[in-house]
Amino acid sequence: MRMSLQTLRVLEAFLENPTEELSGADVQKRGGLASGTLYPILLRLESAGWFVSRWEVIDPSSAGRPRRRLYRLTPSGLTRASEVFASFGRGVLA
Amino acid sequence: MNLLEWIDGFACWLIQHAARSAPPLLSERLEEEWLADLEAQRGRMARLRFGLGCCWATRVITNEHCAPKVPATASATGHKVIATYPQHDSSFFSRGATAFLLIVGLHGALIYALTTGLAHRMIEAIPQPIHAVFLQQPRTHNEPPRLQPQPKFSPPRVDEVPKPEIPFDVPPDPDAIREVAAQPQEPLLPPPTAPKVMNRLLGGPGKGFPNTDAYYPSAARRMGETGIAAVRVCVDDKGRLTADPTLAQSSGSANLDEGGLRLAKAGSGHYRPTTEDGLPVRSCYVFRIKFDLKDQ
Structure with missing residues (x-):
């Protein structure tokens, strides 16, 4: 897995609360990434087993919006993301 | 349809066409996911940027998944993990189409900026019409000077006394007459004459x-x-x-x-x-x- 600065930002967004499920729009807001960069990273991390995703369970008519795709760190993804940050150090993202 | 509605529609169109150009296994998912995330974008320019970004994302995803991948693996949680996709040898945009979309996007951004805020500020910067x-x-009229009313001369009131009739036998003295004639008389003001009015x-x-x-x-x-x-x-x-x-x-x-x-x-x-x-x-x-x- 190639660790670009954008990938680290995506991981950082999830590491704030590793059990939290985030949509692409949430990650975009937290990481300040463009959609053209974000979604390939999400799919890349998902295909590598760092993330899992599922559809949000809501009633779109009552919620007034379509369901979102939610991403969450897998246990192995959490471990590897923590290792990455430990090796890079927090200063990388400063 | 005004420009703002057109931008919204254009962003949706971009996402739909970008998703449909993605690998078939991802196409429906990406379309639904991106359209849902598009709803979370605040501001029309953000939506337009999001749509354009999705086009780029499709291109990247397609390129990444063109090469044969390792067979899929499953995560510990049991969720299906995307690992491999069939080859997709068509790119969403040719260079010409990308350039075209870029130009359209830039024009859209320029028009949006002009219609929302920039034009207003420019108009404010332009000096207002001059009112001279x-x-x-x-206007000065040469009006005739107003003459001050002359005070009316009123001789002192003298009680009338009957003139005594005194016979004069004395011959008149010519010197006395000259003396009286030489007495200075009160200067008499000429009657005021109004100047020529112009x-x-x-x-x-x-x-x-x-x-x-x-x-x-x-x-x-x-x-x-x-x-x-x-x-x-x-x-x-x-x-x-x-x-x-x-x-x-x-x-x-x-x-x-x-x-x-x-x-x-x-x-x-x-x-x-x-x-x-x-x-x-x-x-x-x-x-x-x-x-x-x-x-x-």
Whole structure:
């Protein structure tokens, strides 16, 4: 897995609360990434087993919006993301 | 459909077409996911950027999944993990289409900026139309001086005494008569005579006089300079200048003074001549030109 600065930002967004499920729009807001960069990273991390995703369970008519795709760190993804940050150090993202 | 609605529709269109150009296994998912995330974008420009970004994302995803991948693996949680996709050898945009979309996007952004905020600020930056008002000097009529009413002379009241009839036998003394004649008499004021009344109506800018807007110096307009320049002109009975106008009082701005002189010169033939008893005459007078950037 190639660790670009954008990938680290995506991981950082999830590491704030590793059990939290985030949509692409949430990650975009937290990481300040463009959609053209974000979604390939999400799919890349998902295909590598760092993330899992599922559809949000809501009633779109009552919620007034379509369901979102939610991403969450897998246990192995959490471990590897923590290792990455430990090796890079927090200063990388400063 | 206005521009803003068009931008929303265009962003949706971009996402739908980008998702449909993605690998087939991801196509439906990406379309639904991106359209849902598009709803979370605040602002039309953000939506447009999001749509354009999705086009780029499709290109990247497609390129990444063109090469054969390792067979899929399952995560510990049991969720299906995307690992492999069939080859997709078509790219969403050719170079020409990408350039076209880029140009369209830039134009859209420019039009949006102009219609929302930028144009408004530009209009504010442009100086407001100039409203010029000629301030005429107060017209002076040569009215006849008002004569002060002469105090009525009232001789002291003397009780009438009957004149005594005294016979004079004395011959008249000629010296005495001369003495009386030489006594200074009270000077008598000549009866006041009204001076010749002349109704003089001072001239000024007349019909067809040029508009001050055309002579408001652009430099002064940009700098927001306003003021009143007093210009002295000599005009014949036809309203034409007989000499170059001169500055009688500066406005405080050299630009405005120059503009005032140019305006005064350009107005030759359009001055209203001074009239005396209704007849136009040659005269020189001062009139003021107000340069003002008045709000609408």
